[in-house]
Amino acid sequence: MHDYLKPDPWSIIEEGFDKDRVKSSESIFSQGNGHMGQRANFEESYSGDTFQGSYIAGVYYPDKTRVGWWKNGYPEYFAKVLNAPNWIGIDVFINGEPLDLNTCKKVTDFRRELNMKEGWYRRSFTATLPNEVMIQVNIIRFLSLHIDEVGAIRYEIIPRDADVEVKFHPYLDSGITNEDTNWDDTFWETTELTSKENRAFIESQTLKTNFQVCTFMESHLFLDGQHLNKNPSEVKNKLRIGHEFVQTVKNGETLTLQKFGGYTVSRNHKASELVDAAKKSLKRAVDLGFESLLEQQKQAWAKIWDTADITIEGDIKAQQGIRFNIFQLNQTYLGKDSRLNIGPKGFTGEKYGGSTYWDTEAYCIPFYMATKNQKVARSLLKYRYNHLEKAIENAQKLGFTKGAALYPMVTMNGEESHNEWEITFEEIHRNGAIAFAIFNYFRYTGDYSYIPEMGLEVLIGIARFWHQRANFSELKGKYVILGVTGPNEYENNVNNNWYTNYIGKWCIAYALQQLTKVKDGFGEDYKRVIGKTRLTDEETAKWQKVADNMYFPYSEEHQVFLQQDGFLDKELITVKNLPKAQRPINQKWSWDRILRSPYIKQADVLQGFYFFEDHFTTKQLEKHFDFYEPFTVHESSLSPCVHSIQAAKLDKMQQAYEFYLRTSRLDLDDYNKEVEEGLHITSMAGTWMSIVEGFGGMRIVDDKLSFRPRIPEQWSSYSFKINFRNRIVKVTVTKEKTEFSLDGKNEMSIRVNGERVVLHPDTVVAV
Template sequence: MNQDYIKADKWSIIEEGFDQENVKSSESIFSIGNGAMGQRANFEETYTGETFQGSYIAGVYYPDKTRVGWWKNGYPEYFAKVLNAPNWIGINIYINDVALDLATCKKVSGFRRELNMKGGIYTRCFQAVTSNNVEIDVIVKRFLSLDIDEVGAISYNVKVLKTDAKIVFEPYLDGGITNEDSNWDDKFWNITNITSANNRAFIEAHTMKTNFQTCTFMQASLHYNGKEVSPKPADRSESFVSIKFEQNVKANESVVLTKFGGYTVERNHPNKELTSVANLTLDKVSDLGFESLLEKQKASWASIWEMSDIVIEGDIKAQQGIRFNIFQLNQTYLGTDSRLNIGPKGFTGEKYGGSTYWDTEAYCIPFYMATKDDKVARKLLKYRYNHLEKAIANAKKLGFFNGAALYPMVTMNGEECHNEWEITFEEIHRNGAIAFAIHNYYRYTGDYSYIPEMGLEVLIGIARFWHQRVNFSEEKGKYVMLGVTGPNEYENNVHNNWYTNYLAKWCINYTLTQLDKVKSGYADDYHRIIGKTKLTDRECEKWKNVADEMYFPYSKKYGVFLQQDGFLDKDLVRVDELPKTERPINQKWSWDRILRSPYIKQADVLQGFYFFEEDFSLEDLEKHFDFYEPFTVHESSLSPCVHSIQAAKLGRMEQAYNFYLRTSRLDLDDYNKEVEEGLHITSMAGTWMSIVEGFGGMRVVDDKLSFKPQIPNQWKAYSFKVNFRDRIIKVHVTSENVSFQLIGSKEVSIRVNGKKVELFPDKLITV
């Protein structure tokens, strides 16, 4: 049974009633971020129940030394930990000298939290009877500013009921934090200075090994009956600093603590100025005040939603799901800094480490291209170009040469930092996703300049890798790819994974095509690149021979490409024949049993049919979908979205809708029983794709935007916007028709169900 305590609402995520069993899950689900930092929805006050404390700064990590019982050449030396940063949100509260703690209160009622996605604000309220019998009513508001992205704001309102009480507020900064997961229990942070003055405090600290310099800061003020309460002198220890306020509060009166806090980092400021910049930032937000900063927050989110919102009529759970996904994607990455990327957990947890997987190229870039502009997607591609030399170094460690590039499975700075051998050495299909993203970017934006400026060098490095990674099988008379792991991570160390082989062939051919195009149209860039890479015609001929003679496993019996050699040797028991008590198999079965089973974690062959759909007929897709989907357990967050798109293309809307619900509510309903570890951020872009590419049928065909809209029976209508080459197109679909509205000054020609349709500025066209 999936969790079901999250209330259905179009614009908010709502939890009602306090259940300590849900605390860690809710800490993930109600997480907030602003692209520069983020935090789990931990309580500000003391909480002695089970909790997963997490505050994170974008781009800050620690190289935790890999812990294995053996070592092989090329093995990553470290696993990049997304670091739990010094905590600025904490507020100890004492009522008649007893700490407020929901885990020990005699009674908690009226507990409610709401993450208002429309305005980007998290609110929590409750009534409680403390362990010393004081009744209180609490309302807490919190947000991370999009306008001043180094700062967050908290308003903590306590109303005393029935009796007078002395309340002590102790807002604090805590640098003595640890990660949930650590290989060696290393100390991650070194605190160099703690200062305080009046109602402000600062902790200067840097990460061990990576030496990221930071300043964690706060300012607090307390108001009672409209008057500001003076703070007591600060308390300080080696890793902790707090400011204390004390106030006697009469019955049925409220006292409000306002706290601003956050981080300044060396990525944006000189090391010696971090505290002074923090002071200036606090000056700025103090002048604005909590309410004015909140109004700016609402306006900034309104601007984001204006372009990225998807409206679904008639299905509240589906509506809530897609908005939650879009909201979390924008909280994680806004495209303002090309040095950053989209971590699989964003700012919601530590699992997986790293900031960049192949998820960015395969799933996220389409979302950012269509809901932002080509500049944001270009930054994500530039990120990979900036890491090309390290990708070449990664390949060299594994024995490749001559500028062959293997991009890492997981990275923070271009170096491989994934510490599972079957992924690090074998899940090499990630290389092809980066090449595909270059193609996808040009296909959608029409901006070819990236390829001669940066992309062609990346493609050459990737093509060289594929050329060296294959070997010629005398028995088959073909080039084969041995010892790989495809997207289906429930199959390790297999031979001739079809998707990987097909991707390699495509990458080589695409690179050769771009070489010819750059040579004929961008001569200066071509000569610069050839001079830099020392590429020869003879080497290109060898590439072409590999692509032309690539081996692909195939079953004549079933008329399908095989996921890999030997797939049919498995006991082909469908998923629907498995007892429900044995699901999910990744939590119920041994790894040995999983590897010998036919079960597929996520789209593998069908991932290739998604990327390269123009190479296959609808009949081909149907045959492969019907063969592989029954063996797919969808235990990867990246699985339901691809299957939803493919089911929609086949006209199987009920199946597409069910896959859509699963991908859109994966975390809200905790399908995989792991949401307390953090959210699945990158797969959320796949949810967007499920609607726009799946139900909306959006593609780029012959350099034009094309739509084949369908609508689930459960919906009355849905609508979305896409930015296609600086033209914003709004699409509205009902069961009767589809309408298009072009927002902008230039007309555009599109295709709808294969027919040409002309769109003109601000004119509604109904098909």
């Protein structure tokens, strides 16, 4: 763990310059606006250890898979989010000496702040350069939510001991690479570099995928707030174009460069019109001006926080943690484009390729349903419907037939692009998360229209897959599912993973239920879907047989479902007896040793108990929690949140609080010693769930909101808002009571601790 960040309820703050922290802070202070994102790289040149990262939503490259030998059905490539041309660069020269914090003789008063309330990033320091000149530097940067193709930088230099000559070289650079290439391919082709007056443009395109991008900038110079109407000189080479501004600055004066930049992309504009689109975005930004654009940024974030904020009183680290998670989720995805989804690293790094995983359906959709409107969650479901044909193709490559659909573990465009066989072929439970999200969306929003319009086709494809993936065991007299990897990726190629079998059975049952419902209430949609899928009663009867006769491994001795057939064959040594020096095991042990161990990476059986908690009693949950949690090493970012929710339900409040703190500060405190690679964006939604579903006890019961509030001993109060079917409910929990208020026109009935409570608009009800 690291603890150099200052506790603050609304900001992430670092004080003091430490070269060893640069890459970690580049992740933590990252920015995004849904359209693009940027690691917190320095604008000026930095010769120390750094991880350059600029990313554009939806722009990727199919990096050819690198394996020792090929297997039929193996994905041909691993899709990767691309490190895009760099628009933030500003080289600075003081009396001819380059400003580089790695080579400065002295750096003092270094401070950076990510203001989550208002959506901006600020950095400041005083530096003594090798030529003995001392300057003060202040920079503020943000990616606009108002004009999402544009980011803005204000870079100030103040001489502190003498008059100096300052040269600003704002530039664009397409000579960039990814850190995680398989074959060191060149991903970009630069086609044209142009500039006129104080604007510059780089036109480039990705190889293979042919995304065309215009990277653009416009810069203006100010002295003590007065605009200097200077035309800069052009500085250009094969892959980089920029400008040079030169100005003599007296001691104590402030020289400011304002730079607007960003990307226009062929995903959103005609390829022939990218430069014109860039010029229009620049004009909008410059006409508004830096301060007005920043003010609009503050207003946009105020609107987001009005619904999304969670307040915690009495525990500043817990407060900072949840706001950091909510902030990063909104920086990553805002629901404006159903072609986009949520990568596990968002715009903060390259690990996992920036692709879509089952994390979206299992963890993110609840957050977006409750903090925005149902259109955002519907867009995420539409994304999967749009990729149904690719899911069917993925299944065909593995030998499945008749429209069976296997959604990819990792994808950009619907094709499977994961490069580990035990995940690609075996972690098939991801199919269940797609179906569960459809169920969860209707349960929460009450919007059934998605199912007859799109969802039923998805459910049919998924049910067909489970029917074909199961096989009848004469020995057991049941249907079994062999050779899988469950959510616990520390067990590969196991038989009858309980969670996989259970969600497979449930998917079939749910698909059959929805077929009946659509047939009865949406006749035209039913005819269209049956005609398209060629589904027959004979086929659905076979589905039913599999669902009715699914095998589930069970231990009579322990009175628990077994994670998989061979779990009790392992040497069952609990985590508390595992030396700390051997943790994390994924960094200290061989894979062979991990696979033979009883250690669980994340919730597996307990993931099923989380999804389907109303299928089991609280006593059953407690049995399984007490059995499996002691073997869980929580080396997945998705693990602590599920355990926090279940611990809270079981009134194990100290455990629930510890799990919450771990999930909320996973990146801020760098629990897994890997934050420099990027943040854990999708698990951040689980942090929100830990409070709302865990401590707040929010559920949907009999089509109504239900709460069973609890509060950790360390907190004096907490509050959150829920957008439930276009009505906003605010919940405030203290040690003495829980208060509810309703923003809407009509009264609303909820349940609190099992009892009916009626809420009236603009009236506080205390329970």
